[in-house]
Amino acid sequence: MVNFGYSNCKLTILLAHGMKIGDKHYRSLWLEEGETPQIRYIDQAVLPFRFETGTLHTPEDALLAITEMKVRGAPLIGAVAAGGIFLAAYRSAGKNHQETTVRKWAGKLKQARPTAVNLRVMVDRMADHVLNAFSPESPEERARKEYMKILEGETEACRMIGLHGLEILRDLHRKTGRTVNILTHCNAGWLACIDYGTATAPIYLAHERNIPVHVWVDETRPRNQGARLTAWELQQAGIPHTVITDNAGGHLMQKGCVDVVLVGSDCTTRNGDVANKIGTYLKALAARDNGIPFYVALPVSSIDREMENGVRNIPVEERSGEEVRLIEGLDGENLVRVSILSEEHPVSNPGFDVTPARLVTALITERGVCEATEGGIASLFTDP
Amino acid sequence: MVNFGYSNCKLTILLAHGMKIGDKHYRSLWLEEGETPQIRYIDQAVLPFRFETGTLHTPEDALLAITEMKVRGAPLIGAVAAGGIFLAAYRSAGKNHQETTVRKWAGKLKQARPTAVNLRVMVDRMADHVLNAFSPESPEERARKEYMKILEGETEACRMIGLHGLEILRDLHRKTGRTVNILTHCNAGWLACIDYGTATAPIYLAHERNIPVHVWVDETRPRNQGARLTAWELQQAGIPHTVITDNAGGHLMQKGCVDVVLVGSDCTTRNGDVANKIGTYLKALAARDNGIPFYVALPVSSIDREMENGVRNIPVEERSGEEVRLIEGLDGENLVRVSILSEEHPVSNPGFDVTPARLVTALITERGVCEATEGGIASLFTDP
Numbered sequence: 001m002v003n004f005g006y007s008n009c010k011l012t013i014l015l016a017h018g019m020k021i022g023d024k025h026y027r028s029l030w031l032e033e034g035e036t037p038q039i040r041y042i043d044q045a046v047l048p049f050r051f052e053t054g055t056l057h058t059p060e061d062a063l064l065a066i067t068e069m070k071v072r073g074a075p076l077i078g079a080v081a082a083g084g085i086f087l088a089a090y091r092s093a094g095k096n097h098q099e100t101t102v103r104k105w106a107g108k109l110k111q112a113r114p115t116a117v118n119l120r121v122m123v124d125r126m127a128d129h130v131l132n133a134f135s136p137e138s139p140e141e142r143a144r145k146e147y148m149k150i151l152e153g154e155t156e157a158c159r160m161i162g163l164h165g166l167e168i169l170r171d172l173h174r175k176t177g178r179t180v181n182i183l184t185h186c187n188a189g190w191l192a193c194i195d196y197g198t199a200t201a202p203i204y205l206a207h208e209r210n211i212p213v214h215v216w217v218d219e220t221r222p223r224n225q226g227a228r229l230t231a232w233e234l235q236q237a238g239i240p241h242t243v244i245t246d247n248a249g250g251h252l253m254q255k256g257c258v259d260v261v262l263v264g265s266d267c268t269t270r271n272g273d274v275a276n277k278i279g280t281y282l283k284a285l286a287a288r289d290n291g292i293p294f295y296v297a298l299p300v301s302s303i304d305r306e307m308e309n310g311v312r313n314i315p316v317e318e319r320s321g322e323e324v325r326l327i328e329g330l331d332g333e334n335l336v337r338v339s340i341l342s343e344e345h346p347v348s349n350p351g352f353d354v355t356p357a358r359l360v361t362a363l364i365t366e367r368g369v370c371e372a373t374e375g376g377i378a379s380l381f382t383d384p
Numbered sequence: 385m386v387n388f389g390y391s392n393c394k395l396t397i398l399l400a401h402g403m404k405i406g407d408k409h410y411r412s413l414w415l416e417e418g419e420t421p422q423i424r425y426i427d428q429a430v431l432p433f434r435f436e437t438g439t440l441h442t443p444e445d446a447l448l449a450i451t452e453m454k455v456r457g458a459p460l461i462g463a464v465a466a467g468g469i470f471l472a473a474y475r476s477a478g479k480n481h482q483e484t485t486v487r488k489w490a491g492k493l494k495q496a497r498p499t500a501v502n503l504r505v506m507v508d509r510m511a512d513h514v515l516n517a518f519s520p521e522s523p524e525e526r527a528r529k530e531y532m533k534i535l536e537g538e539t540e541a542c543r544m545i546g547l548h549g550l551e552i553l554r555d556l557h558r559k560t561g562r563t564v565n566i567l568t569h570c571n572a573g574w575l576a577c578i579d580y581g582t583a584t585a586p587i588y589l590a591h592e593r594n595i596p597v598h599v600w601v602d603e604t605r606p607r608n609q610g611a612r613l614t615a616w617e618l619q620q621a622g623i624p625h626t627v628i629t630d631n632a633g634g635h636l637m638q639k640g641c642v643d644v645v646l647v648g649s650d651c652t653t654r655n656g657d658v659a660n661k662i663g664t665y666l667k668a669l670a671a672r673d674n675g676i677p678f679y680v681a682l683p684v685s686s687i688d689r690e691m692e693n694g695v696r697n698i699p700v701e702e703r704s705g706e707e708v709r710l711i712e713g714l715d716g717e718n719l720v721r722v723s724i725l726s727e728e729h730p731v732s733n734p735g736f737d738v739t740p741a742r743l744v745t746a747l748i749t750e751r752g753v754c755e756a757t758e759g760g761i762a763s764l765f766t767d768p
Contacts, residue, residue: 048726216732219708221605221629224724231729242730245605245708246630247663251737254665254695279631281638285669311638324603324629327711329722338713338722340608342432345615346626348600353635 021051021236027155028191029071029079031148037090039083044191044225045070048232049328049335058091059084059105066112066119069223073192074266074302075154078118081109082150085126089143098139102130114315115275115352117267117304122150151194157299158196160366165202165262165297168364170211172259179212179240181259183249186220186277187229188264188297198264198297200233202364207239215241216252220277222323222349246279250286261287265298272357272372273310274298278350284359293361296372300365300380310354321347405435405620411539412575413455413463415532421474423467428575428609429454432616433712433719442475443468443489450496450503453607457576458650458686459538462502465493466534469510473527482523486514498699499659499736501651501688506534535578541683542580544750549586549646549681552748554595556643563596563624565643567633570604570661571613572648572681582648582681584617586748591623599625600636604661606707606733630663634670645671649682656741656756657694658682662734668743677745680756684749684764694738705731 029041039056045068046052054070056062062084065071071080088105092098106127110120129146130139137145172180188199196204206213215234220226227243234241244252252258261283267275274280274296287294307313325341341347360372370376413425423440429452430436438454440446446468449455455464472489476482490511494504513530514523521529556564572583580588590597599618604610611627618625628636636642645667651659658664658680671678691697709725725731744756754760 217729219605219725221603221631227725227729231725235728242732243708243725244732245662247605247661247666247737248732248734250665250669251662251700251734252732254738277631278629278635281634282631282666282670285634285673286666289669316635324627327713327722327724329711329724331715331720331722336715336720336722338711338715338720340711340713341603341611341615341627344619345601345611348626348628348632348636350632350635353631354638 028076028194029083029151031083031151037144039080039087041065041071041080042191043070044072044229047191048228049330056080056083056087059088059109062087063108063112066109072225073187074116074118074264075158075193075198075299076191077113077116078122078301079151079154079194081112081119082122082126082147084109085123085130086143086147089130089140093138093140099131102127102139114317115266116302118299118301121301125150154193154299154301155195157301157366158193158198158201161198161297161299161364162196162201162205164366164369165295165364166205166209168260168295168369169202169206169213173211176259179214180206181214181216181257183216183218183252183258183261183283184230185218185226185246185263185280185283187225187233189230189233191229191233192264197233198299199262200230201297202262203239204237207237213239215239216249216258217241217243218246218249218279218283219243220279221246224327225277249283253286253290253292258287258290258292261292261294263296265296265302266352267310267314268296268298268303268363268377269307269310269314270303270305270377271308271310271374272360272363272377273314274355274357274360274372275310275314275316275352276355278353281353281355284355288359294359295361295364296355297364300367303377303380305377305381311356314352314354316353317351319349319351321349324349412460412578413467413535415467415535421528423464423471425449425455425464426575427454428456428613431575432612433714440464440467440471443472443493446471447492447496450493456609457571458500458502458648459542459577459582459683460575461497461500462506462685463535463538463578465496465503466506466510466531468493469507469514470524470527470531473514473524477522477524483515486511486523498701499650500686502683502685505685509534538577538683538685539579541685541750542577542582542585545582545681545683545748546580546585546589548750548753549679549748550589550593552644552679552753553586553590553597557595560643563598564590565598565600565641567600567602567636567642567645567667568614569602569610569630569647569664569667571609571617573614573617575613575617576648581617582683583646584614585681586646587623588621591621597623599623600633600642601625601627602630602633602663602667603627604663605630608711609661633667637670637674637676642671642676645676645678647680649680649686650736651694651698652680652682652687652747652761653691653694653698654687654689654761655692655694655758656744656747656761657698658739658741658744658756659694659698659700659736660739662737665737665739668739672743678743679745679748680739681748684751687761687764689761689765695740698736698738700737701735703733703735705733708733
């Protein structure tokens, strides 16, 4: 088993904040090599009620893990889809149909969820390496190496996002001299982003550096990734937090209980519009109305530099109404799924919304903090 | 049984929209006279999973029905609290302690829920009539008469709100020539407001007059009054509707799917700030950001003419975290309450938020439509 990274000194930070479950350290995704390589993941669909890991043997497993949201969060689904291409290349090794197989799965995996841009970027990157590289290595070996580079790259990106975002939290603490109250929506934590998280990375680092923080966690209907995943992560890390309904954030901002909003992103357009979990836009509006900074933390791989006007152009996934109708919880010791809304009522369930760039204070990326403008984003790609 | 109102021609309208449950017509609250008068109500805590009525025999029953939210919605809790005073007067009839009893329950009932202003207005009005009137009638008889006046007055107020609001929907339909898409939050329907509802009254009337309407129903966490009550009401009335999470409204507005937002109010201050169910403020912000009119429908009894600056001054009830942690639904045929969040996580659960007057297009009251300004509100009380 190559549970890579744990021997890497760069990763010692993460060991302090919530990756240790029981006696074991976990990433949200890792590669187990051996006779038949397989990809392991933490099953986010059953957390926090159960802690289970799953195994991807085939590209189809990867596709299903994404569509069934056993794995979720833009960076993670990009990495899982990339893993799907690795598995496609590996399982068709030495066969005539290897190229066709990789192309087929690249097409399928890119369609798995329409809003996230990393998914397409990572799949294309993998497919390019497998299909087009001039190298004495086999396609599957090229796939393996590129896949490991992707995992390491994403982890490092999150670590750098954390370091850049840390300065923002440190400044807020300096300014007020008291606990920094952060509001976050959905889960942009290490579960969603392999190791450090994007939006939560600065929070973990601040906590480690004894900057007092407290996190307002939006429960994030319909799938409650805030209540189920972010709250669980923060608790594992011993970070003070309070769970609230998605409705409560505006009121808390009016009452001066929020110093900064910090969220992730599934897709950011070249002009700085940001797609993130449905409801993010409402929090951005409330932050603006109350003079509270609203930051988006994201790896540059999630920026779509071709696309302008995200509000108009980012495709927003319409998900099943069952996610709204059914909710999972504990009835005594038993985990059950109960129906909270009769099937007689139609439901609409858009998965994301788009926050216009004008409401975004700045983007926090692994390459630094920039304005959510065309110029700001261009600077990420041109600065030395 | 005096199921008053059904013989009243003014009330024929309501019979068409959802008050008929099975073969029987219902109001959300009614008085049954007889040897021992009692107040009956529809139990909103078990809808839509069960349709049950409850009975108030004592002022304590009234208090519990309010605090346990078997009855909810500002106009309705005002009427139930008024009923509590009637029961206090009735049950202490002829006793020396009648005055003390009425005073004691007036104090308790006014504290039952801190945000709603009708509650205090209605209790004071009842207590004044019982304690201070110069009349040959007994205190309990005065209480009964005043209580019936309150019920009739609230019903008539809702009907007039409906008629005034109807013109707004009619104009929107004329302008676009297509279905009017209305977004509403929580339940300001007949369940909450005795007969017609406040925010829903114009919708019922428009539907009756063949103005095509479709309602986006915010589920309204934590107690899901939108999904549980508003959706149920609209379905009973055959009005097209779609249930959404509280997070989805901003996105729908960006996409041009919402023509108007229509909500109720628990307390409106003299300058036009509006307290309503938590999350309303976020929808008002989104409506403003997308150039969509945002109307608040309310009886004038819910205006606090003494209070200025609602954002600062309206007391917002902090409710139990259990409302967020536990959710009720059907597991097969069984209604169960499941835990969706472990007790290890702190929860904050403010019940209301305050929408600043500047975000409100207009107030729809039984006395007409007015600006959400000090002048607009004053005109309700001074115009001929």
